[in-house]
Structure formats: C-alpha cells, structure tokens
Amino acid sequence: MKSRTKVVVIGGGIAGCSTLYHLTQEGWSDVVLIERDELTSGTTWHSAAQVTNFGMNQTMVGLKSHSVALYKKLRDDPEYPVGYHHGDGGIRLANTEAQMQGYRHFASMARGMGVEYEVIDAQECARRHPLISTDNLLGGLWDGEDGDIDPAQLSQALAFHARKAGAEVYRHTNVTSLTQHRDDTWTVETDEGSIDADIVVNACGYRVNEVGAMMGVHHPVASMEHQYFITEDIPGIVEAGHRMPLLRCPISDYYSRQEKNGLLVGFYEQDCKTWGMDGISPNFANDLCPDDLDRVMDVLEGAFERMPALTEVGIKRVVNGPITYTIDGAPLVGQIPGKRNAFCIIGLRAGVGEGGGHGWLLAQQIVHGEAQYDTWCIDPRRFTGHTNVELTALKAIEDYQNEFRFHFPHEHRPAGRGAKTTPITPIMEAEGAEFTVVNGWERVEYIKPTPDFHPSLSFDFDEAFDVIAAEVRNVQENVGLCEVNGFNRFEITGTDRHVFLDRMFCGNVTKRDGRVGLGYLLNHFGMVKGEATIANIPASDRGPARAWYGSAAASEFHDMDWLRAHMSADEDVQIRSITNDQTILVLAGPKSRDVLSACSRGDWSKAAFPWLSVRECFIGFAPATVMGVSFSGELAYEIHVPNASLYAAYTALREAGKAHDLKLFGARAVESMRMEKGFLHWKADLITEFDPFETALDRFVKLDKPDFIGRDALLKRKEAGPTKKFVSLEISTDKTPALGGASLMQEGAVVGTITSGDWGHRIGKNLAYAFVDVSVSEVGTAMQLDLCGDIVDAQVIAAGPYDPEFARTRS
Numbered sequence: 106m107k108s109r110t111k112v113v114v115i116g117g118g119i120a121g122c123s124t125l126y127h128l129t130q131e132g133w134s135d136v137v138l139i140e141r142d143e144l145t146s147g148t149t150w151h152s153a154a155q156v157t158n159f160g161m162n163q164t165m166v167g168l169k170s171h172s173v174a175l176y177k178k179l180r181d182d183p184e185y186p187v188g189y190h191h192g193d194g195g196i197r198l199a200n201t202e203a204q205m206q207g208y209r210h211f212a213s214m215a216r217g218m219g220v221e222y223e224v225i226d227a228q229e230c231a232r233r234h235p236l237i238s239t240d241n242l243l244g245g246l247w248d249g250e251d252g253d254i255d256p257a258q259l260s261q262a263l264a265f266h267a268r269k270a271g272a273e274v275y276r277h278t279n280v281t282s283l284t285q286h287r288d289d290t291w292t293v294e295t296d297e298g299s300i301d302a303d304i305v306v307n308a309c310g311y312r313v314n315e316v317g318a319m320m321g322v323h324h325p326v327a328s329m330e331h332q333y334f335i336t337e338d339i340p341g342i343v344e345a346g347h348r349m350p351l352l353r354c355p356i357s358d359y360y361s362r363q364e365k366n367g368l369l370v371g372f373y374e375q376d377c378k379t380w381g382m383d384g385i386s387p388n389f390a391n392d393l394c395p396d397d398l399d400r401v402m403d404v405l406e407g408a409f410e411r412m413p414a415l416t417e418v419g420i421k422r423v424v425n426g427p428i429t430y431t432i433d434g435a436p437l438v439g440q441i442p443g444k445r446n447a448f449c450i451i452g453l454r455a456g457v458g459e460g461g462g463h464g465w466l467l468a469q470q471i472v473h474g475e476a477q478y479d480t481w482c483i484d485p486r487r488f489t490g491h492t493n494v495e496l497t498a499l500k501a502i503e504d505y506q507n508e509f510r511f512h513f514p515h516e517h518r519p520a521g522r523g524a525k526t527t528p529i530t531p532i533m534e535a536e537g538a539e540f541t542v543v544n545g546w547e548r549v550e551y552i553k554p555t556p557d558f559h560p561s562l563s564f565d566f567d568e569a570f571d572v573i574a575a576e577v578r579n580v581q582e583n584v585g586l587c588e589v590n591g592f593n594r595f596e597i598t599g600t601d602r603h604v605f606l607d608r609m610f611c612g613n614v615t616k617r618d619g620r621v622g623l624g625y626l627l628n629h630f631g632m633v634k635g636e637a638t639i640a641n642i643p644a645s646d647r648g649p650a651r652a653w654y655g656s657a658a659a660s661e662f663h664d665m666d667w668l669r670a671h672m673s674a675d676e677d678v679q680i681r682s683i684t685n686d687q688t689i690l691v692l693a694g695p696k697s698r699d700v701l702s703a704c705s706r707g708d709w710s711k712a713a714f715p716w717l718s719v720r721e722c723f724i725g726f727a728p729a730t731v732m733g734v735s736f737s738g739e740l741a742y743e744i745h746v747p748n749a750s751l752y753a754a755y756t757a758l759r760e761a762g763k764a765h766d767l768k769l770f771g772a773r774a775v776e777s778m779r780m781e782k783g784f785l786h787w788k789a790d791l792i793t794e795f796d797p798f799e800t801a802l803d804r805f806v807k808l809d810k811p812d813f814i815g816r817d818a819l820l821k822r823k824e825a826g827p828t829k830k831f832v833s834l835e836i837s838t839d840k841t842p843a844l845g846g847a848s849l850m851q852e853g854a855v856v857g858t859i860t861s862g863d864w865g866h867r868i869g870k871n872l873a874y875a876f877v878d879v880s881v882s883e884v885g886t887a888m889q890l891d892l893c894g895d896i897v898d899a900q901v902i903a904a905g906p907y908d909p910e911f912a913r914t915r916s
C-alpha cells in the first residue's frame with residue numbers, strides 16, 4: 106500500500122468503484138480504493154440490478170441518463186465487456202387517474218433533460234408485457250431505456266478502468282480508524298497499515314455508520330431487509346420471442362424483470378424489517394439474511410394476480426439482503442456536514458442503476474468543488490441536526506412500504522412527524538392548522554375550515570384553494586399572523602464581520618446599524634450558491650454589535666460549511682447558529698403597524714421604523730427583534746423571538762390583533778403571495794446551474810466591487826452572455842399550477858423549464874417562474890406548457906405583477 110494519496114475511497118461496492126472511476130475521468134489519477142473484503146461483497150453482488158432512466162426531478166434524470174450511457178459504453182468495451190440488457194423497456198403501473206397524472210408530469214419534466222417517457226393505457230401495457238392482466242389497471246409510464254446489468258461485472262469494470270488510469274485498489278484491507286490533522290488532511294488506518302490522504306470518501310454501504318463513527322459523524326442512514334425470488338423458466342417468456350419489459354407496481358408493491366427465461370420478482374412488503382440497527386457482525390460479507398417469504402405474502406398475491414404465469418412455475422432461488430435508506434429516500438452524495446475534505450456516497454437504495462451517475466457528480470464535486478447539475482436533492486447537508494438513525498428507520502419503513510408510490514404535491518406522510526416543534530405548535534394544532542414539514546419542522550400550511558378537512562392528493566389545485574384565498578385576502582385587507590419556524594439564522598460577530606460578508610456577497614449588503622439588506626452568494630464559477638438577508642444589530646444588553654444572517658430553513662449546514670470554509674485566520678469573525686433558538690412570527694397586512702404598536706412600546710411609524718429596518722424591543726414582555734421586511738408584498742414585520750418567550754409574544758400579538766381582525770395564515774398563502782411579488786426560493790429558483798444575471802438578479806450584483814467570491818468567473822460569464830434567462834409567466838389555466846420541472850415548448854421543441862408555480866390570489870392569475878432560452882425571454886413572448894399532459898398557453902410577463910412599485914410594502 107502506498108503511504109500517501111490524494112483521495113481514499115472507502116468501500117468497493119458500486120458506489121466506491123464508480124467514484125474511483127470518475128475521479129480518474131475528472132483527471133485525478135493518484136487515488137485509492139480500500140475494500141475490507143472482495144469488491145462488491147456488501148450489497149452490490151446480490152442486487153437485482155435494474156437500471157432505469159426514471160427520476161422525479163431533473164438532477165435524478167440527468168444522473169441516471171449518465172449511468173445508462175456509461176453502462177452502454179462499458180457493455181460495448183471489448184477489453185472488459187459488461188453484461189447489460191439495455192432497452193428491454195419498463196412500465197410503472199397505475200390504477201388511479203391521480204397516478205397517471207403524476208406520470209404525465211414526470212414525462213413533461215424528463216423531456217427537458219432530453220429523455221422521453223411514454224404514458225400508455227392498460228391495453229398497451231399488456232401488449233408490451235404479454236404476461237400481465239389488465240384487471241384493476243389504468244395504464245402506466247413507459248421508460249424505453251430500462252434494463253438490468255451484471256452488478257459485479259459493472260463494478261469490476263469501473264475498477265479496471267480506474268486502475269488503468271492510475272488508481273490503486275486494495276482489497277481485503279479493513280479501514281479501522283480515521284484521524285484528521287490540523288491542515289484538514291487525513292490518516293487512514295487499516296489492518297494492513299496506514300495511508301495519508303487529502304480527502305476521504307465514505308462509500309461503505311450498510312456499514313456507513315461504522316466508518317462515520319471513525320470521524321465522529323452520525324449519518325441518517327438505516328438498512329432494511331429486502332427480498333426477491335427467481336422463478337424457473339416461464340413458457341410465455343420463451344414464446345414471446347422478445348425480452349419482458351421490467352414492471353414496477355405501486356398497486357401491490359413489487360417489481361419484476363426477466364432473469365434467463367424466468368422472472369425475478371422483488372417485494373416491498375408492509376410487514377417490513379429494519380436490519381443491523383444494533384450493529385453488524387464483522388463476518389457479514391458476501392452474505393445474505395435468512396429467507397422469509399412468509400413476510401411478503403401480502404404483496405405476493407398482487408403479483409400473482411397481475412402475472413398469473415407466476416403461479417404455474419417453481420421458485421429457483423430467494424435472495425434477502427440489506428438495502429440502505431435515508432430520511433427522504435434519496436441518497437447522500439457530497440460533502441459531509443461540518444467536515445472538511447470528507448465526502449460520502451451513501452444511503453443508496455437503487456445504487457446499481459444510479460451509481461454511475463452519483464459517482465460522476467461526486468467526483469465533479471471533489472475535483473471542481475461543484476457538479477454540473479445542482480445536487481441539492483442528494484446533498485448530505487439537506488437534513489440538519491434532528492436527523493439520526495432512529496428517525497431514519499421510521500422514515501425508511503414508511504418509504505419501503507411506499508416504494509413506488511411517489512409523493513404528491515403537499516403530501517406529507519405520517520412517520521417521524523413532530524421531529525421539530527416550537528412552544529406554539531400545540532396551539533396552532535388547536536387552531537386547526539394543517540402542517541407541512543420543512544426540514545423536520547412542523548410548519549403551518551393553512552388553517553383548516555373543519556377538523557376533518559383533507560384535500561385530495563392531486564397535481565391540480567386542490568380543495569384548499571378557497572381556504573388559502575381567504576387567508577391571503579385577510580392579509581391584504583387587514584392583518585395576518587404566521588409562524589415561520591426553522592428559518593436559518595446565524596449570528597456573526599467580530600470587528601471584521603463586514604469585511605468578511607463583503608467577500609461572501611456579490612453585491613453591496615448594508616453595513617449600517619439598524620438596517621437590513623438582501624444579498625446573494627456565488628460559488629467560484631460565478632453561479633448562485635445562496636441567498637441571505639443581513640440585519641445589522643447594534644450592541645445592546647443582549648450582545649455585542651452583530652450581523653444576523655438569515656437564509657432558507659434547510660440551509661443551515663450548507664451555509665455554515667460555505668461561510669466557515671471562507672473565513673480567514675487573520676480576521677476577527679465568529680459565527681454561531683441560532684436557528685434552533687429563535688422563531689419568527691410574521692405580522693403582515695395594512696393593519697400590522699397598528700397591531701405592533703398596540704403590543705410593543707416605541708415609535709413604529711414609517712418615519713421612525715421604515716422598511717428594511719431592524720430593532721430590538723419587547724412584544725408585551727417578550728424580548729424580540731423586529732425587522733421591517735416582507736415576503737408577502739404587504740406592510741409586514743418579521744418578529745424574531747427566543748423560543749422560551751414565543752408563547753408570550755404570540756399571546757400578546759393575538760390579544761393586540763383582536764381589534765384589527767388579525768387571523769392566522771400559513772405557508773401556502775405565503776407561497777401564493779411571493780409568486781405575485783417576484784420573490785425567489787432557494788433551490789427551486791436559485792440553483793448552481795445559473796449565474797445571477799441569468800437568474801435576473803442583476804440589481805444585486807456589483808461587479809465594481811474589488812473582490813468577492815466568484816467575481817472573476819462571473820466577469821467571464823458576463824462577457825460570454827447568458828445561456829438561459831429567468832422569467833415570470835402567466836399560465837392560461839385555472840386547473841393546475843405550473844409544476845417545478847415541467848417543460849415549456851415552442852413548436853414542439855423544449856425552450857424552458859418551470860422552477861415554481863402557484864395561483865396569485867390577489868391578482869387572480871396562475872403564475873410561474875422558469876428558466877427559458879434567451880430567444881424566448883422577452884415580455885410578451887408566447888409559448889406552451891406541458892402541464893401533466895395538458896398543453897396550455899404561457900406568456901412571459903414582467904416580474905412581480907402585484908404592487909410593482911412596492912408602495913404597500915413601504916407604506
């Protein structure tokens with residue numbers, strides 16, 4: 106074993122092999138993979154190894170397309186060919202119109218990535234898969250690229266090509282400890298000696314937390330037992346004369362693919378089982394869990410009914426192995442939160458199909474600092490401190506039980522609820538709140554008109570439409586109160602805090618005490634990395650002079666890593682998170698000043714406290730920090746209250762609000778109002794694939810600032826001109842909101858992709874944001890939107906159509 110290398114990848118399953126291969130593809134050859142046993146001896150060797158192109162967002166579709174293209178290349182490589190059945194096709198079945206509508210949306214979304222799915226009816230499903238019955242079937246989504254691969258050959262081929270490019274692979278070498286040095290490099294101890302490395306990668310499959318513990322990290326990954334069986338030959342398959350397409354069934358929770366002349370059928374039973382929660386035997390390698398077909402009887406029956414041929418043949422082999430899950434079902438691929446020079450590619454539950462793409466995007470992040478797609482949907486920092494293996498296990502069970510049932514918009518499943526609450530969550534519940542979950546926080550979505558109000562799961566506007574309209578109306582005409590919990594907040598102190606922040610933001614963010622400003626952070630490629638407000642609070646009995654950095658609810662770990670990575674040892678700057686200590690009560694509407702004045706001493710007049718001011722005060726007797734900022738476009742105040750005083754502040758505001766028709770409102774009303782104001786959402790509209798000029802943030806960029814992160818790259822980008830433009834659109838239907846990912850078209854060709862959409866209740870229009878080709882970005886340009894298969898007209902409009910002069914906000 107060599108004594109030093111650039112990167113040590115720990116784990117030789119598909120995840121580790123793909124990462125190693127792609128590191129060499131990105132130009133790093135001094136890289137090493139360490140595997141405790143043989144390559145693929147974890148989960149990979151016994152995988153059903155289906156490779157689909159289907160994904161539920163564009164990043165997932167893009168990375169899966171990369172897998173498919175790479176695997177085809179490896180299949181055709183005469184030097185080390187890999188067995189890959191590409192293009193058998195696959196059907197995701199559906200028996201409800203709502204599922205079919207979802208598939209039509211995913212088809213619209215994938216088209217923007219150059220991938221075509223077909224949505225077909227039940228008869229066509231049966232024509233393409235002659236073994237299935239059409240009973241209780243409406244149709245399905247067809248992915249023509251579906252297939253399966255030999256997972257061991259695939260991993261070996263990736264390792265082979267990586268070795269050829271200079272990488273080294275050490276098998277039968279167990280990593281036993283990790284030590285990080287002051288310069289952020291690592292020493293990796295193994296039972297075969299130690300190796301120093303700049304960077305380590307955890308690719309340890311179900312042993313993820315054994316290696317996590319070596320670096321003091323607890324990854325939210327849990328394992329489930331998962332079974333499939335392989336049948337004897339089925340005459341219908343031999344007679345068909347073509348390979349059977351793959352099937353994935355959300356009706357009865359199984360999948361199947363052809364294996365020789367029989368079928369491989371895998372199950373997602375309701376009576377499912379976590380695995381390895383109390384530790385894993387060191388001897389578990391190339392191993393399986395005991396068969397337990399009794400457990401899958403509930404779903405087996407559904408498979409038999411759909412494919413009666415299964416009842417006529419015997420079972421040749423059963424495989425039961427561990428498979429990893431995360432809190433939201435997507436893997437953790439990227440930088441490990443709170444660590445430097447440490448990455449992971451873990452929590453893969455479809456790792457053979459996706460592994461090619463994940464390894465590719467991870468290698469790009471390691472080598473270049475960013476991948477070509479925005480990788481937030483797989484970023485390990487998208488969960489924050491509340492996530493642990495206990496919570497993950499609950500979500501893993503739920504996810505396993507719903508494997509092929511995609512989430513609908515506004516659907517929040519019951520497992521692991523209440524992970525993060527505030528002292529007023531029970532009060533909101535008593536008020537009739539419907540909750541959404543934001544990074545574990547229970548956040549009010551709207552106040553239900555009746556306790557048994559449950560809108561249907563749908564991609565269309567749902568039954569809550571009028572409820573939200575009424576909440577918006579009260580904010581517009583009177584005053585509303587909304588709890589915004591979990592909003593990310595850092596306190597930045599030290600005499601050099603403004604110098605530091607100036608370097609982080611691409612524009613001028615206010616340095617004046619008592620003032621609030623909005624700014625954007627770029628990465629080194631000049632692309633949009635983050636968005637934050639800065640509020641400058643003068644020294645007081647509550648603390649020294651400080652800047653409060655506020656950003657999106659899930660951004661805490663992401664933004665903290667980014668800010669800390671750019672702190673300079675010779676600057677006096679300290680950053681601490683107060684995200685979990687404070688909650689915001691938003692008071693919005695023309696009567697909000699009256700309510701604030703009635704419960705808080707001091708002069709809250711426009712002259713004394715204009716828009717974009719910040720002031721410490723008391724709400725009743727509860728200490729609070731008030732900012733004059735507005736996401737709704739009405740006169741509004743963000744009231745930041747320590748959680749210990751939240752109930753007191755809430756009670757004071759409710760009491761003061763009685764005289765002014767104060768009513769509660771929730772996140773869905775906020776969403777509607779922000780669309781009318783042209784305000785953007787981090788990681789929906791603000792992504793690393795576009796620079797601030799493309800994102801229509803020109804007014805927040807000051808290129809004449811001597812320096813800021815991303816400036817040089819941005820200057821070059823500006824010279825080259827934009828590739829896309831961010832626009833606002835009016836959509837000509839009142840049936841369905843524009844859904845993120847949906848494709849905009851002109852004459853049948855894709856010209857843009859929706860990022861956000863919602864009904865603007867104050868202006869009575871269906872609104873959307875999108876990135877579109879520059880040639881179609883002018884106001885007035887007409888195009889069509891594929892909205893769940895309905896082709897509807899869309900037109901570019903000026904941004905922020907409600908109160909464009911901001912007169913109401915400044916009133």
Ligand SMILES: Cc1cc2nc3c(=O)[nH]c(=O)nc-3n(C[C@H](O)[C@H](O)[C@H](O)COP(=O)(O)OP(=O)(O)OC[C@H]3O[C@@H](n4cnc5c(N)ncnc54)[C@H](O)[C@@H]3O)c2cc1C
Pocket residue numbers: 115116117118119120121139140141142143144145146147148149150151152153154155156278279280281308309310311312315316331332333371390424425426427428429450451452453454455456457458459
């Ligand atoms: C029954 C079943 C069917 C499946 N079907 C499919 C499918 O159809 N399609 C699909 O895409 N996915 C499928 N999967 C999931 C897929 O197989 C996994 O997502 C994938 O194999 C995970 O790969 P990995 O590299 O992350 O983990 P693993 O394959 O488990 O590799 C991790 C490696 O790390 C090594 N390691 C651990 N600790 C150390 C250490 N301390 N030092 C050195 N090395 C260490 C292990 O020995 C192991 O080789 C299936 C899984 C199961 C169980």
